[in-house]
Amino acid sequence: MPAARKTSMENKMAGTRIGWVGSGVMGKSMCANLMKAGHTAHVYNRTRSKTAELEAAGAVVCETPAEVARNSDVIFTIVGFPVDVEEVYFGKDGILDAAAAGSVVVDMTTSEPSLAKRIYDAASGKGIAALDAPVSGGDIGARDATLAIMVGGEKKDFEKILPLFKCMGKNIQLMGAPGAGQHTKMSNQILIAGTMIGTVESLLYASKAGLDLDEVIDVIGSGAAGSWSINNLGRRIAKNDFNPGFFIKHFVKDMGIALAEARAMNLALPGLAMVQQFYIAAQAQGLENLGTQGLYKVLATMNAL
Template identity: 40%
Template sequence: MSKVAWIGLGVMGFPMAGHIREKGGHELTVYNRTAAKADDWAAKFGGQTAATPAEAARGAEFVFACVGNDDDLREVTLGPDGAFQTLGEGAVFIDNTTASADIARELYAAAKERGAGFLDAPVSGGQAGAENGKLTVMVGGEEADFKRAEPIIDCYAQKVKLLGGAGAGQMTKMVNQICIAGLVQGLSEGIHFAQKAGLDIPAVMETISKGAAQSWQMDNRWETMMNGEFDFGFAVDWMRKDLGIAMSEAKNNGARLPVTALVDQFYAEVQALGGNRWDTSSLIARLNAADKK
């Protein structure tokens, strides 16, 4: 049993921390900006709460974070009450936030100065994956830190892999989001085309999902997309944040992402329809909205 701190109890962090407590039996102290959420977590899972990230991290062997963006992450780590103020020598900080590779490298260096380790470890699988403990975790950092943290990360994951040095986890998550954006747009256009052609969409999907067009998005979202239901987790606002990170990194490394940039603008059109909190499969809504004009 290890002493663990968890910072950030949103729709992802709340169940992820819960799995560490329930599956691993670890001693957990949690912090959340809205204290009531931390109290709710402690009441459900039996851990302790802290008033600041620094308090949560004090004495912890492993400190996890799952917050909103680079600025949030910098505040809960390097801020006056941040976890790095008390991060102990030999501790490992594991960041599950989807953030930039730049801040991953910055925090890796800051942790090393304190004699601690740092892993950037963004996840894929959405709210359902977090609740079911079946996330894919993409990790950047040093192998020794990864080996120590891996058994705890396993509590909420179905796949965990070290992919390179600091920032490699975040860049792999960028690849993930680039691929998803193209897949969802293609599926949206395919369903839209099938509707216009008067085809039996369930029969079409049953057939093509057994061939080369098969994907997780097709298997899990075609029916809800056809029915105009978009309340299934990962929001358009969050996807645009992630695609923005990917396109910014592409400027640094010279990658060309024309389809990603186009799909990002399509998501902007979904936001204009009021779909900020619709899930990412809502790309089809802009195609259907055009029919009504």
């Protein structure tokens, strides 16, 4: 993008009224970064207490997603499950019934590509632009505004919202038509599934061998085996920290979407299917609200039997 055009576009977005639905582990920080850039925000979360920090920073807390939409030029959503996306866009007091023509809706939930297309079609019929823009980078990336943002939709809409995306992330790409952002996120989650089980088994082996886990990560995390998972979530495992940067229950949902999409493409993903079963076992053990590094507890328990 030419520098002059970029400056003009960023100036045009200055003072944009932001709507934000979903102020959980990641959404709270993402909205806060937009507010730090000077944008006013109307926010909604099903559990109102989760909006407290944003309200203290100056956000206006709304009673419904529709109220958010009526007071916003660009409405971002990042909720838990596809059924939640469906509710905030199409349900009673939903976004699409209240958003004005000319506004933009951006769903940053990891959700179903087909649902992203439905939102796009419904929004287009009302003169509203729509992008699907799931993210990767966890709570750290959300806090530090270094997220990877994978976007599906029309190029003109992507370019319009790009200055806002830059308040939240570093690696921002338009991946294709509506739904393409979600397909890209599925590719991301498939890779994460494989690296997570490798991370956990590696550290279980090191622990059993009597090694210091941080020292192991210092070495292998800087070599060919290095990954975001070992260098970030591995450190949390070493500290016995299983708090969520990304919930197990949401990762199980993501793997289910990826497997369903793979079946529709007549594609076999046996590695993903195996890892999903381990995470389902984590849910069965009551660990669904731990971070994805909680897989370590599942395999540790299995090896203790």
